Amino acid sequence: SPQDVVTAAQVPFLAKQSFPLCMQNMYSRLHADAHLKHWGRMQLGLFLKGIGLPLEEALKFWRAEFAPKTTGEKFDKEYAYNVRHNYAKEGKRTDYTPYSCLKIISTPVPKGDAFGCPYVTLSPAELAEQLQALRLPSETVRDAVAKSKGKHYQLACMAVFEGQHTCICDSGINHPNQYYDESRKVLLE
Ligand code: SF4
Numbered sequence: 001s002p003q004d005v006v007t008a009a010q011v012p013f014l015a016k017q018s019f020p021l022c023m024q025n026m027y028s029r030l031h032a033d034a035h036l037k038h039w040g041r042m043q044l045g046l047f048l049k050g051i052g053l054p055l056e057e058a059l060k061f062w063r064a065e066f067a068p069k070t071t072g073e074k075f076d077k078e079y080a081y082n083v084r085h086n087y088a089k090e091g092k093r094t095d096y097t098p099y100s101c102l103k104i105i106s107t108p109v110p111k112g113d114a115f116g117c118p119y120v121t122l123s124p125a126e127l128a129e130q131l132q133a134l135r136l137p138s139e140t141v142r143d144a145v146a147k148s149k150g151k152h153y154q155l156a157c158m159a160v161f162e163g164q165h166t167c168i169c170d171s172g173i174n175h176p177n178q179y180y181d182e183s184r185k186v187l188l189e
Contacts, residue, residue, distance in 0.1 A: 006052040008061035014051070018183035020157060020176045021118045021130070022104060023047050029114035034068035039107075039115040041079075045086040046098040050177040055087040100175045101154050119144070119153040136163045 006014065015027045026044040030036040036044065041062075048058060062083050063075050070079070086096055099107075101117065109116035118127065124145050131141040140163025147156035157173045165186045173179050 004052055005054060006048075006057070008053070008057045008064065011048070011053070011061055014180075017187060018180050019047075020173070020179040021160060022116065023176050023180075025118055025130075026114045030065050034066055034070070036065075037110070037113050037115070038082075039110070040113060041082060042086065043099055043104065043115055045083060046096055047176050047180075049086055049096075050098040051180050055084065058083050058087070098175070098177050101157070101173060104176070105153055117153055117157075119148040119156040122148075124149055131160065134160075134164065136160065139163075 011027070015024055019027065023044060026036060026040045029040065030044065045058065045062075048061070053061065059080060062079060063072060066075050066079065088096060105117045105120055107116070109121055118130065122130065127148055128141055128145050131144055132138075136144075140159055144156040144159040144163075147153075147159060154173050157179070158169050161169045161173060161179060161182070165183060167186055169182060171178070171182065
């Protein structure tokens with residue numbers, strides 16, 4: 001679907017309302033640490049591009065998130081290139097597309113990284129705790145944890161979508177940007 005333009009200032013509330021858990025977690029880690037390692041920056045950065053955050057807003061967003069620990073000068077020298085790279089303004093000028101669930105699920109997660117699908121990487125107890133913190137109905141939490149344990153990661157994600165939006169998600173979840181688009185559709189209806 002054609003996307004509306006999203007600004008850096010809108011990211012926090014959009015994250016809360018409509019990001020799938022993988023992107024929520026990377027964003028929380030970024031915000032808490034004022035830093036995010038390479039793969040997380042790439043995955044979250046491409047996702048944000050996919051929801052309609054233009055390059056200038058992306059630079060504003062990342063610079064502000066890094067600001068507690070990184071000066072503007074250092075950001076411009078060490079990180080701005082990566083942000084532009086996601087928008088294909090640097091390097092080979094490939095148009096990088098956001099990662100699908102399958103790609104995220106099948107990519108090994110370096111230890112201590114916020115990268116990856118939480119339905120894969122979190123223990124059942126950690127997952128239950130996170131989902132409870134989102135104030136999801138307890139049936140949803142139980143259902144999602146059971147599906148994650150059974151390695152039905154995308155079904156776990158779909159159960160969370162349904163619990164969060166109080167609706168049925170017929171299409172299933174196959175892409176973090178699709179999760180976001182479906183969420184905006186339901187919430188703006
Ligand atoms: Fe993200 Fe896909 Fe995992 Fe959901 S199933 S958390 S959208 S990678």
